[in-house]
Amino acid sequence: MIIDLKGRKAIVTGSTAGIGRATAEGLARAGAAVVVNGRGTARVDDAVRQIRQAVPGSDVSGVAADMSMAEGVEALVAQVPEADILVNNVGMAYLRPYGGIEDIAKISDEDWLGLFQLNVMSGVRASRRYLPGMVRRGWGRVVFVSSESAVNIPKEMLDYGMTKTAQLAVSRGLAEAVAGTGVTVNAVLPGPTRSEILGDFMAEQAKAQGITQDEAEQAFLKTARPTSLLGRFAMTVEVANMIVYACSEQASATSGAALRVDGGVVRFVA
Template sequence: MKLDLSGKRAIVTGSSAGIGLAAATALAKCGADVVINGRKAETVEKAVAAIRHVAPSVDVQGFVGDLSKAEAAEELFATHPSCDVLVNNLGIYAWKDFFESTDDEWEEFVSVNVTSGIRISRHYMPEMISKAWGRVIFISSESGLNIPADMIFYGTTKTAQLALARGLAKRAAGTGVTVNSVLPGPTLSDGVVSMIEGSIAGTDQTVQQAADAFVKANRPSSIIQRTASVEEVANMIAYVASPLSSATTGAALRVEGGIVDSIG
C-alpha cells in the first residue's frame, strides 16, 4: 500500500511544531507540496528546513500568521489560493476550572479551535468540490468525546469540531471531497514535553516515563497505557489525506490508544 500525494498541495495550520509538523512531514514524504504555518517566523523557517531535509523533492513553503484572525486568513488565501489537502490543526489547550473561566477565554478558544477551521474550510472547499477531489481533516481530540472536568472549554471546542466536520462531509456528499476528524489522545508533542520537563526537574524520571505515568493515572481506560508519538498520529492523517481513503468521510477516527471506552 502506497500513500501517494504527488501533485497535491497541502496546507497544515499550526504546523511549526508538534502534531502539525509531524503531519506536514508525513504528507511531504508522500509527495505533497506543503505549506507550513505558525505565528513566529523563526519557528516556521526551522520547520520548513526540517521538512526540506527529509523530503527534498517537494515544494515546502512557510506562512507566518495567526490564522485565528480573519486578516491573517485573507493573507493566506491571497498567497496560497489553491489547496487539495487542508489539515485544520491550529488549536490551543489549557487547564482551568470552569467557574474561574472568563468570557474572553471562551471566545479565544472558540476563535482558535473552531472559527479558524470554519473560515479556512469555507474558502478552500468550493474549489475542491469543483475539481471533484479534496481532503479536509480536523484535528480534534478524545477530549471531544470524554470532556475533561478541568478542561471544559477545550473539550467543548473539540466536540464542535466533530460536529463541523460531520456537517461539512454531508455538505460535500457525492463530490469526491471527504471531510473527517482525527482524534488524538495524550500525545508526546513539543508542548507536552516542555510541560513535563518542568514538572520532573530535579528527579531521575525521564519525560517518557512521566508522560506514561500521567496516562495511567489520569486516563486509566487507555489500552496502550502510554502516550502516543506525534508520528503515530501523523500516520493516520496521511492515510486520511490520501486517495486510498476515498470511502472514508464524515468519520471521527480515533488515535487515542483506546481511552474512549466504546466499540463504536
C-alpha cells in the same frame, strides 16, 4: 500501501511543531506540495528548512499567519489561493492541574472565546475558503485534528473539550454538505501525545518532581487517562500517519468519520 500525493497541494495549519509538523513532513514524503503555517516567520522558516532537509527534493513553502483571526486566514488565502488538502490542525489548550467547579468558574470569557476562535473558527474559516475549489475540481481532503477530549470531556480542560466537540460537529456537517462530490471531510482524534504542548507540560512536571518524563507521563495516564490501552503517550508521527492516510486517494470511501488515534482511551466501540 503506497500513498502517492504527487500533484496535490496541502496546507497544514499550526505545523511548525508537534502533530502538525509531523503531518507536514508525512505529506511531503507522500509527494504533496506542502504549505507550513505558524504565527511567526522564524518558526515557519525553521520548519520549512527542517522538512526540506528530511525529505530531499520536497516542495515545501511557508506562510506566517495567525489563524485565530479572520485576517490571518485571509492572509493565508492571499498567498495560497487553492489547495487540494487542508489539515485544520492549529490549536491550543490551557493545561490546568485541577477541575473542581470553583476552578471551572474562574475560567474567563477571554479564555473560552480565545480557544474557540483558534481551535474552531480557524478551521471554519479555512474550510469555507478552500472547500468550494475542491468541489469544483472534484477532489479534495479536509481533516480536522480534534481530540479524544471531544468525547471524553476532561473537567480540567472543559473549555478545550468544548472546542474539540465543536470540531466534530463542523467536520460531520461539512462532510454532509459535500457528499458525492469527490471531496471528503473527516476528523482525527488523538489521545495523549508527546506533542509540543502536552510534551512540554510533562517535561516541566517531571523536572518539578525530580522524575523522568516517562515517569511523569505514566503518572498522568494512571490518574487522568486510566483507560489507555496503549499504556504510553503516542508519538506525533503515529498520529500523523492516520492524518496522511485520511488525506490519501486510498481513503476515498471514508468521510464524515471520527478516526480515533487515542490509544484506546475512549471506552466504547464505534
